Amino acid sequence: MNAVDASEHYESSANEPAPSLLTIILDTNPRAWALLEDQLPFSKALANVLVFINAHLACNYTNEVAVIASHTQRATWLYPTHSQQTLSRRRDADGDIQMNGDEQHTTASSSTHANMYRPFRTVEEQVTENVRELLASTNAADVQSTTSTMMAGALTLALSHINRRSMTWAETHGAVNLDAAHAPTGSSAAAVSSSGNANMGLQSRILIISVSSSTDSAHQYIPIMNGIFACQRLHIPIDVCKLSGDAVFLQQAADATRGVYMALTEPQGLLQYLMMAFLPDQRSRKHLILPSRVDVDFRAACFCHRRVVNIGFVCSICLSIFCEPPENGDCLTCGTHLEVGDYGSRPAVIARKKKKKKARLNGSSVAGTPTPAGTPAP
Ligand SMILES: [Zn+2]
Ligand SMILES: [Zn+2]
Secondary structure, eight states: OHHHHOHHHHHHGGGOOOOEEEEEEEEOOHHHHHHTTTTOOHHHHHHHHHHHHHHHHHHOTTOEEEEEEEOSSOEEEEESOOHHHHHHHTBOTTSOBOTTOOHHHHHHHHHHHTTSOHHHHHHHHHHHHHHHHHHHTOOHHHHHHOSSOOHHHHHHHHHHHHHHHHHHHHHHHOOOOHHHHHSOOOHHHHHHHHHHHHHHSOEEEEEEEEOSOTTGGGGGHHHHHHHHHHHHHTTOOEEEEEOSSOOHHHHHHHHHTTOOEEEOSOGGGHHHHIIIIISSOHHHHTTSOOOOOOOOOOOEEOTTTOOEESSOEEOTTTOOEESSOOGGGBOTTTOOBOOOOOTTSOOOOOOOOOOOOOOOBTTBOOOOSOOOOOOOOO
16 A cells, blocks of 8 residues: 555654754865865865765755854854845945846856755855855955964854754744753753654754864863853764864864764865765764774863963862963962962872771671772763
8 A cells, every 4th residue: 555655654754853953164264275275175175065065955855054164253154144145245336136136147057056956056056155255355464363263153153053943943843842951950851851852853963174273273262162061061963074283172072072073184085074974963873883083182271371281270269270370379260369389399198098907797898989990982
């Protein structure tokens, strides 16, 4: 019977899995891309990312995508952009909106994209147009002034978009009680809500395609870490695809949120890496062996100079990190006066008291402090 009217097909579509929202943060720092020009030009990388986006949209017709550019001076939306911006772009010299859009633009796009699936076409047109505009608005002074990228701002934009989409999705489908999922509940209640989330809510994840060295972005340490902790709490994995340079904080982001971290040795194969490692969503990942990263760089940046430090001083009240004892012993963050003492001296070693041997009661041993086990692998 099913072969005739496909009745099973329609019944199963009622409880089909929830869509997944992929938010891509693309590092568009021109200086870093220029260094990578021989191996992977920016235009080719962008084309690869667009193919990857199409693959994500093709997995499920309700899947969504968002693209954010993390530029040198600002973080900006590449997709979706508001229709207002699109309209203002199409105005002619008199300020009138052309009814058929820019003539050259339409003829070029209609001939090449006439048979393209509409969501693919919308994403491609908006992303390429916005990238072109972003790069055209960047001048030499902007590029020379900094080598870092606005990762904290981009992460915040991604989080706010995910939050908005999740709330809209929950309102229209009534499937997930967001407040219950995010409220600080007991461990059992949290486990229930997170498993419920995994099956019914909007599945969101963030993919960061990074080229700039993030040691330079140590001044963004606190906002980046706040973004990471927010993702951790909301069960949003941060995947990191590192094309060049060194990413101290991004390794921690992927590690804390159980995302995938990959530093590409062959940037030419970007598309293959994206397809093989970053295309599966959270539901599929349960059944896959993911590329794991063992040596995570857990260094932090000091709050006083934003330097990445190996060993530092931690305020016992607010847990701020300093590379050297603060002046007069006053914490720069909370203002508490701290007794630093003579920190340079060797710590005194106190001999441990010998345990008195006691007769065991009924053969049960008196358990001492359990030996600390190693950190469980993720
Ligand atoms: Zn410092
Ligand atoms: Zn403090």
